């Protein structure tokens with residue numbers, strides 16, 4: 001059994017690291033537990049342009065600064081996955097490395113990735129959820145991005161720098177993401193925007209994605225689009 005903490009925070013994304021900074025400044029002993037990589041989703045953002053104080057900063061650098069700030073303030077930060085939590089006057093947190101106890105617990109575990117639910121999605125090479133991680137594999141090739149929020153727009157902008165063509169597919173008639181990102185995207189010559197359209201199937205050859213089946217949500221019309229990569233955002 002390790003040391004007892006005033007506060008244990010589960011999740012080392014922006015929310016968890018922020019909580020650690022505030023709690024340390026309030027004089028609490030803090031253990032922050034992260035299962036994968038510090039910074040959470042923001043660490044994969046190519047460019048963050050809405051964080052006050054930075055006109056533009058890479059997500060990785062922003063994550064690094066948050067981590068350093070929490071660590072410099074004395075937060076104990078460990079790479080451990082929280083497997084279970086036992087409530088009580090003394091909360092018991094079990095991880096893949098051991099057991100910790102605390103008086104208060106903050107769950108800052110972020111979101112769960114949403115998939116399209118299509119056959120082959122989990123198995124096929126060519127289906128990705130991270131443009132920053134996998135985009136380089138598709139340099140000079142044709143890809144599609146599915147989604148309508150800022151993450152999708154950012155992914156498409158990032159991919160447009162190196163891919164031959166990027167098709168952005170969104171099920172609604174308008175994007176939900178930042179208008180400034182949409183404006184930047186529409187100015188790119190190698191980006192096609194396909195609205196009111198859903199992906200209904202994946203085409204493959206030998207375990208690799210070769211295209212996507214599309215259906216208009218307005219007319220019901222179907223068609224296929226040949227792509228080497230599909231980025232789900």
Ligand SMILES: Cc1cc2nc3c(=O)[nH]c(=O)nc-3n(C[C@H](O)[C@H](O)[C@H](O)COP(=O)(O)OP(=O)(O)OC[C@H]3O[C@@H](n4cnc5c(N)ncnc54)[C@H](O)[C@@H]3O)c2cc1C
Pocket residue numbers: 010011012013014015016033034035036037038039040041042043044045046047048049050080081082083108109110111150151154155
């Ligand atoms: C490509 C991309 C670009 C983006 N760009 C921007 C942007 O420019 N501006 C902006 O404001 N937002 C942006 N976002 C959104 C932003 O990253 C998220 O809103 C933010 O990361 C949410 O922070 P969070 O701490 O709540 O969750 P997350 O970032 O999801 O962090 C949760 C953390 O909890 C960890 N975790 C989960 N379960 C456990 C467990 N059992 N044990 C231990 N750890 C666990 C996860 O590994 C993860 O690191 C972007 C997102 C993406 C994907």
